[in-house]
Amino acid sequence: xxxxxxxxxxxxxxxxxxxxxxxxxxxxxxxxxxxxxxxxxxxxxxxxxxxxxxxxxxxxxxxxxxxxxxxxxxxxxxxxxxxxxxxxxxxxxxxxxxxxxxxxxxxxxxxxxxxxxxxxxxxxxxxxxxxxxxxxxxxxxxxxxxxxxxxxxxxxxxxxxxxxxxxxxxxxxxxxxxxxxxxxxxxxxxxxxxxxxxxxxxxxxxxxxxxxxxxxxxxxxxxxxxxxxxxxxxxxxxxxxxxxxxxxxxxxxxxxxxxxxxxxxxxxxxxxxxxxxxxxxxxxxxxxxxxxxxxxxxxxxxxxxxxxxxxxxxxxxxxxxxxxxxxxxxxxxxxxxxxxxxxxxxxxxxxxxxxxxxxxxxxxxxxxxxxxxxxxxxxxxxxxxxxxxxxxxxxxxxxxxxxxxxxxxxxxxxxxxxxxxxx
Ligand code: ASP
Ligand code: MG
Numbered sequence: 001x002x003x004x005x006x007x008x009x010x011x012x013x014x015x016x017x018x019x020x021x022x023x024x025x026x027x028x029x030x031x032x033x034x035x036x037x038x039x040x041x042x043x044x045x046x047x048x049x050x051x052x053x054x055x056x057x058x059x060x061x062x063x064x065x066x067x068x069x070x071x072x073x074x075x076x077x078x079x080x081x082x083x084x085x086x087x088x089x090x091x092x093x094x095x096x097x098x099x100x101x102x103x104x105x106x107x108x109x110x111x112x113x114x115x116x117x118x119x120x121x122x123x124x125x126x127x128x129x130x131x132x133x134x135x136x137x138x139x140x141x142x143x144x145x146x147x148x149x150x151x152x153x154x155x156x157x158x159x160x161x162x163x164x165x166x167x168x169x170x171x172x173x174x175x176x177x178x179x180x181x182x183x184x185x186x187x188x189x190x191x192x193x194x195x196x197x198x199x200x201x202x203x204x205x206x207x208x209x210x211x212x213x214x215x216x217x218x219x220x221x222x223x224x225x226x227x228x229x230x231x232x233x234x235x236x237x238x239x240x241x242x243x244x245x246x247x248x249x250x251x252x253x254x255x256x257x258x259x260x261x262x263x264x265x266x267x268x269x270x271x272x273x274x275x276x277x278x279x280x281x282x283x284x285x286x287x288x289x290x291x292x293x294x295x296x297x298x299x300x301x302x303x304x305x306x307x308x309x310x311x312x313x314x315x316x317x318x319x320x321x322x323x324x325x326x327x328x329x330x331x332x333x334x335x336x337x338x339x340x341x342x343x344x345x346x347x348x349x350x351x352x353x354x355x356x357x358x359x360x361x362x363x364x365x366x367x368x369x370x371x372x373x374x375x376x377x378x379x380x381x382x383x384x385x386x387x388x389x390x391x392x393x394x395x396x397x398x399x400x401x402x403x404x405x406x407x408x409x410x411x412x413x414x415x416x417x418x419x420x421x422x423x
Contacts, residue, residue: 002171003039003129004029004244007139007161010048011178012235013081016088022235023088025176029244030094030134039129041168043139043161044085046077051140051154067112071141071151074113075101078138078157086136096134099125101141101149106160108142108150115142115150117159117222122167129168137164158219166226173228174244175215176235181250182207182214184419185271189410192420196250196269198261203269203362204252206396210272210360220252229253255364267365267372268417273406275357277307278331279388282338284319284348294345295322298337304330308358308391308400322347323389325400328354356388357406360398361413373397379416385409 006029008022022042030040046054054074058065082098089096104125108115129135139157142150152159158175165173180195182204187193199207201224208217214232223230233249242248253261285291292311299306309324326334331354338350366372376397380387385408389400401409414420 003041003168005041005043005161005165005168005170005173006244007043007157007173007175008045008085008235009157009175009177010045010050012176013044013046013085014048016084018235019081019084019088022176023085023092023094024239025235025237026085026089026134027092027094028239029174033243033245037132039126041125041129041135041137041164041170042085043137043157043164044078044081045139045157046081050077050080068148071112071115071149075138075141075149075151078140082136082138086134089134089136094134095132096136097128098136098138100138102143104137106142106163108144108152110144110146110148110150112144112148112150114153115144117142117152117163120163120167122164126168153216153218155216156218158216159222162219162223162226162228162230165228165230166222170228172231172244173223174231174233174249176233177214178234178236179214179232180234180248181232182252182270184269185410185414186273189273189407190414190420193414194419194421197247198251198253198258199269200255200258200364201252202255202395203364206360206362206393207270207272210274210358210362210396210398223252224254227254229257258364266363266417266419267369268361268363268419269365270362271359271410271413271417271419272362273357273359273410275403275406276328277325277356277358277400278328278352278354279323279325279356279400280331280334280338281321281323281351281353282345282347282349283321283351285322286346287318287320291320291345292322294341295338296324298341299326299334302333302337304334304337308389308398310389325356325358325389355403356400357403357409358398358400359406359409359413360396361417362396364395366397367394375416376413379412380409383408383412385412 086096086098106120107118139160183193230252307325312321387399
């Protein structure tokens, strides 16, 4: 008998009919195959669109709303689905009860609207699960030390699920969603995208941070830190679908586990694209020690994340152009901040461009292989796609290009790295 955490997202919980389908999947998982039943905890999201609706109410009530009261409001969406799922399970003859964030409790810090989980008490939960009762836990919510409801930030139910899995030592955390796994790239862009059987935590983090929105990034970091095995799979399945225990979805595992599992890995695991980037160029910045610190210091102080950075050399008179990217949503703020520091930084002009996209190739295989970057640059050049900036990590190469060329670039790279499905 194993212990399993199952998490269902908003689309899977949207309405009575879908909740019934979820209840059936849960019941089947609990019953197991060949009489080998499971202890099951289910973490749920609010119905799709519900959290947005609640956020709108908060804004209408008070544009400068108190974040603590915002949490009271937005946490309610998950309370509804948790109760409904417990009832639906009971209607199917499956014992179930809900455990709200404050009842477990899920301890968090008191950073309202973006709280971090510090731990959760699992004794009562485990005792109940062991007696055959399915535990239904609303995701996204927690309790601060001073006894107030908190929420974990948008998409936070994924993180709740991983935290529960870590706390109860689950053998797997199955994240049920509206896609059947993690793909080599967005199947809406590339019809020949392939579903991956395995992906490592690090690859998933890189893919998530560059625009593949399957899981909340924080949930992946937590899973990596706690060694929780996560499976992404579809909740839109028939009764005769392959059981989750046989891994129909994509498993997110450690590098080490992967080595034993998948000997014939591709060099590159996936291609991601992110259009939410904006480029800033500062011209004729003095080429002297401390110059870039005066640029990035104020941005960091304003919590604006700078991603790609290029400092062009070669201007005469000891000057240089500095190009970098920030999240599109922060462009205006960054621009205003930099203009206010014009004297101190000593630049000549500021040029901005929000019509850029970051396209990345990701894969642990590139650690041990040369030529990955060269192939990327050559493939893009052959299609006349101009690269405006480059950044790399050990397992990722990203280029900044014109936003209009995003889809073309993704397709070209998907073929170049031989990721296209062969049929
Ligand atoms: N309901 C919350 C949101 O929409 C949390 C979640 O679904 O993960 O962000
Ligand atoms: Mg989600």
